[in-house]
Amino acid sequence: MALSVARRARTVSRAGWWTGRRRDHLLGYLFVAPQLAGSLLFVFLPLALVLTYSLNEWNVLADTFSFVGADNYRRLLSDPNVPSVLMATGLFSAGLVVLNLSLALLLAVLLNQRLRGTTVFRTLFFSPVVVSLVAWTIVWGFLLQDNGGVNAILRIAGVEGPNWLRTGSWATLSVIVVQVFKNVGLNMVLFLAALQGVPKELFEAARLDGASAWTRFRRITLPMISPTVLLTSIITVAGSLQVFAQIAVLTQGGPGTSTTVLVYYLYQQAFQFHHFGYGATLSVLLFVIVLALTLLQWRMRRRWVFHEA
Amino acid sequence: MRRKTLLYGLLCVLCVPFVFPTWWMATSSLKPVSEIFAFPPTPWPGRPTLEAYRQVFALQPFALQYWNSLYIALVVTVGTLAVSALAGYAFARIRFRGSNVLFVIVLTGLLIPSEVTIVPLFQLFHGWGLTDTHWPLVLVPVLGAPSVLATFIMRQFFLVLPHELEEAAAVDGLGRLATFRRIALPLARPALGAVAIFTFLHSWNLYLEPIVFLSSPEKFTLPQALTQFVDAYGGPMWNVQLAAASLTALPVLVVFVLAQKQFVEGLAHTGLKG
Numbered sequence: 001m002a003l004s005v006a007r008r009a010r011t012v013s014r015a016g017w018w019t020g021r022r023r024d025h026l027l028g029y030l031f032v033a034p035q036l037a038g039s040l041l042f043v044f045l046p047l048a049l050v051l052t053y054s055l056n057e058w059n060v061l062a063d064t065f066s067f068v069g070a071d072n073y074r075r076l077l078s079d080p081n082v083p084s085v086l087m088a089t090g091l092f093s094a095g096l097v098v099l100n101l102s103l104a105l106l107l108a109v110l111l112n113q114r115l116r117g118t119t120v121f122r123t124l125f126f127s128p129v130v131v132s133l134v135a136w137t138i139v140w141g142f143l144l145q146d147n148g149g150v151n152a153i154l155r156i157a158g159v160e161g162p163n164w165l166r167t168g169s170w171a172t173l174s175v176i177v178v179q180v181f182k183n184v185g186l187n188m189v190l191f192l193a194a195l196q197g198v199p200k201e202l203f204e205a206a207r208l209d210g211a212s213a214w215t216r217f218r219r220i221t222l223p224m225i226s227p228t229v230l231l232t233s234i235i236t237v238a239g240s241l242q243v244f245a246q247i248a249v250l251t252q253g254g255p256g257t258s259t260t261v262l263v264y265y266l267y268q269q270a271f272q273f274h275h276f277g278y279g280a281t282l283s284v285l286l287f288v289i290v291l292a293l294t295l296l297q298w299r300m301r302r303r304w305v306f307h308e309a
Numbered sequence: 310m311r312r313k314t315l316l317y318g319l320l321c322v323l324c325v326p327f328v329f330p331t332w333w334m335a336t337s338s339l340k341p342v343s344e345i346f347a348f349p350p351t352p353w354p355g356r357p358t359l360e361a362y363r364q365v366f367a368l369q370p371f372a373l374q375y376w377n378s379l380y381i382a383l384v385v386t387v388g389t390l391a392v393s394a395l396a397g398y399a400f401a402r403i404r405f406r407g408s409n410v411l412f413v414i415v416l417t418g419l420l421i422p423s424e425v426t427i428v429p430l431f432q433l434f435h436g437w438g439l440t441d442t443h444w445p446l447v448l449v450p451v452l453g454a455p456s457v458l459a460t461f462i463m464r465q466f467f468l469v470l471p472h473e474l475e476e477a478a479a480v481d482g483l484g485r486l487a488t489f490r491r492i493a494l495p496l497a498r499p500a501l502g503a504v505a506i507f508t509f510l511h512s513w514n515l516y517l518e519p520i521v522f523l524s525s526p527e528k529f530t531l532p533q534a535l536t537q538f539v540d541a542y543g544g545p546m547w548n549v550q551l552a553a554a555s556l557t558a559l560p561v562l563v564v565f566v567l568a569q570k571q572f573v574e575g576l577a578h579t580g581l582k583g
Contacts, residue, residue: 024403024404025403027399027486028403028408031396032396032415034395035396035415035456035460036415039414039457042426042448042453043454046426047421049429050428050429115313123566127328127562130562131331132535133532134554134557135532136330138554139551142334142345152349153350241422241424242423244516245514245517263517266427270427283428287421287425290420290425
């Protein structure tokens with residue numbers, strides 16, 4: 001009896017050293033190691049390198065790497081294309097966010113009505129999310145040709161449509177609309193989940209007080225779902241700055257530079273003209289913009305968002 | 310009653326831009342070249358032909374490109390699930406020194422879009438002799454920025470998972486590793502499902518990375534291959550592009566329709582609610 005207690009005490013103390021906190025610490029480090037090493041190697045190292053490269057010029061053919069100081073940044077300031085690129089980027093992001101969020105909210109409110117068959121409609125609105133991005137873009141490119149499906153339908157209705165992808169102002173709108181229909185389903189689903197979380201009693205009380213449908217929406221629904229509005233706007237703004245395939249397939253940045261957004265310009269400079277140093281400089285600019293916008297939205301949270309979920 | 314009719318009418322009209330393109334893609338891919346721009350447009354091919362589909366496979370190693378996209382997306386999905394489940398669990402459940410600092414460091418990766426780092430990544434992989442291979446398309450998503458979002462989602466899920474089951478397992482003498490494998494991971498199935506879906510779609514849709522890293526047609530992935538069906542003047546061969554696009558889009562759509570509940574609700578409830 002005494003012997004077995006002593007033995008057990010020994011095993012417990014040894015196990016205590018190994019299974020307790022130390023082992024947990026070690027396991028913790030092991031569990032996060034792949035993610036941490038990966039982030040360092042594929043996120044933070046490239047981020048440091050992009051800053052270095054923006055101060056150098058790399059010639060891929062001659063394989064020479066030479067320090068050029070602030071030359072690339074001087075070029076950025078004097079590049080006549082940069083203002084129009086920034087303009088196109090801003091226009092594109094603003095248009096995309098406004099259209100995407102308002103359509104997503106409209107669809108979510110419609111689907112939140114007590115109607116039969118809303119699941120079918122939800123599936124249909126969501127379906128483009130799972131369609132391959134380039135496939136979706138190609139079909140719209142086909143539809144938006146001068147003699148394509150959209151203009152054919154307009155012609156039947158007696159309207160002469162513009163050449164959507166080859167006319168300056170229409171091209172930006174076309175790319176935005178194609179992107180909105182592709183991804184609005186995601187935001188719609190997030191809004192729908194938020195709407196279903198709004199307590200019904202609030203509406204009952206407001207109805208008894210004689211509040212109109214619009215007042216109920218503005219005074220109850222919007223404040224209650226404001227955390228989701230913030231989340232979706234952050235995701236959508238960040239996504240709008242990364243739009244590349246749609247522009248590469250639909251307009252190649254044209255006509256002129258009207259749809260050349262920053263990511264597309266960066267790609268052209270680095271990978272088509274092999275100006276890697278300047279491409280890195282444009283990457284730094286993109287990073288600064290993303291960072292500034294995210295911080296701005298995060299700060300606006302205090303003023304806008306009713307409560308944190 | 311009138312309100313209902315109005316709502317259904319509105320929903321049906323709003324459906325058009327979501328549904329029509331897919332249907333137009335599938336039907337136009339079956340039309341002969343002479344018919345695809347016919348006016349008035351034909352809602353159904355007058356003389357259906359599979360000629361465009363024959364050309365898809367004749368002009369490019371399309372079956373191989375299909376396989377490339379599929380296997381890359383599957384490897385990326387499995388890899389991301391492993392990396393994010395481990396890291397997410399550790400950040401949520403295991404108390405180890407510096408875990409909060411490490412979490413913030415990892416999370417900062419969300420602020421750095423992959424487009425920002427594409428130039429140095431290209432130079433790194435060029436230096437390692439790995440351009441024109443599939444390695445960058447697998448390594449960067451599994452270990453880099455895209456998996457950070459997955460880790461965040463897994464952490465949020467494990468944070469709200471009730472502690473009791475794990476405590477009971479510990480009382481029963483199960484170690485941390487076994488608790489993770491036999492208790493936490495099976496419970497995390499909805500979150501893992503959501504992560505799997507959006508990781509697969511992300512890889513399947515990737516366009517900038519393939520066109521930067523890959524140069525030989527037999528290495529291409531689908532999005533890149535779709536845009537390569539052009540005539541001698543560089544103009545798109547519409548019917549062939551539409552046939553290839555249909556082959557790319559329709560299988561995923563079918564899977565989606567069959568499992569739409571898991572897709573939509575998984576993404577809404579575990580996916581991005583953070």
